[in-house]
Amino acid sequence: MATLRVFAARDAFKHHTQYPIIARFPINHKYYSTPKIKPNSKKVSPNAYLSSEPEVVEQGYLAKFKSFFNFYKNGFKQVFSNRAQAKLLLYKQKQGHQITWREQQLIRSAAQDTKKLVPFGILVVILPEAIPFLVVGAPHMVPSTCVTPDQLLKKRTKLQERRDAITALATRSTVVNPDLLSSKDFATPERTIQAIKAHHASFALDLLELKPLKAYCKYMEISTLGFSGLLKKRLSHKIQLLRSDDMLLRKEGVDHLSTAELISANEERGMRTLNQTDAQLRKSLQDWIAVSLFDSPPAPEVFLIVSRIFVNNIQIKA
Secondary structure, eight states, X not given: OHXXXXXXXXXXXXXXXXXXXXXXXXXXXXXXXXXXXXXXSOOOOTTGGGTTHHHHHHHHHHHHHHHHHHHHHHHHHHHHHHHHHHHHHHHHHHTTOOOOHHHHHHHHHHHHHHHHHHHHHHHHHHOGGGHHHHHHHOGGGSOGGGOOHHHHHHHHHXXXXXXXXXXXXXXHHHHHOTTSOOGGXXXXXXXXXXXXXXXXXXXXXXXXXXXXXHHHHHHTTOOOOSOHHHHHHHHHHHHXXXXXXXXXXXXXXXXXXXXXXXXXHHHHTTOOOTTOOHXXXXXXXXXXXXXXXXXXXXXXXXXXXXXXXHHHHHHHHO
């Protein structure tokens, strides 16, 4: 024990001689540590000035996502609702109910939207950012209940631009070849009917070559994929559906149609809808019905499309 005390004393003396100040005045860390910020003191930090901005951005994205989700959820629900109503209408039709033009549009759009639902739903999950471009570039892939008003306006503007380009090409052809029919031959329904009587044999669908056939399909919003026979079948089917609608419209009249229905009906028939009043839309639809249902002789499918191309040219110049 005595030996241990000697060594301890020696070590203490050695430490005292090497670090005299530290030994005599040991550091009390509570006086040298970082002072704590009082609850009432201001927090000064360059990060504090912008600390709330990420939260605002996150809330904005969250709100957009919720709006996006709710819109397409309601659109999908509307497809199923329209499908149920269409089934009921078809059942009533079998029982002797006379389908109206508005009911026929519902049945047709419900069937088309149902076919688009699965591929479009997959796209919404995988690549929702592409939907606005899809509405404009490939509208036939998007259900009608899943299009916003802004997207619908962009789609119609793009469609009108394509139709105006085809119209410009057709009018240039009449300048090069004066023997072709021109805008003056389609200025009124009466002149159009005269042109039908004089030239109906020249507009047979079987005489169309592939290049102009694709242009006519593009003008009427028909897919241009496929061979000539398939395109002619699509074009003929489109005109048959329109004539079926025209018979109902002639029976019911067009005065009861809303602005949205007038725009849809005119657009479907290749007629101008942008910057048009309801009166102009009704007049153009009535003119189409007069030509479409003329039966002595009936207007060929291609002739109906050509007539709308030149009517569009007249409206551009007006």
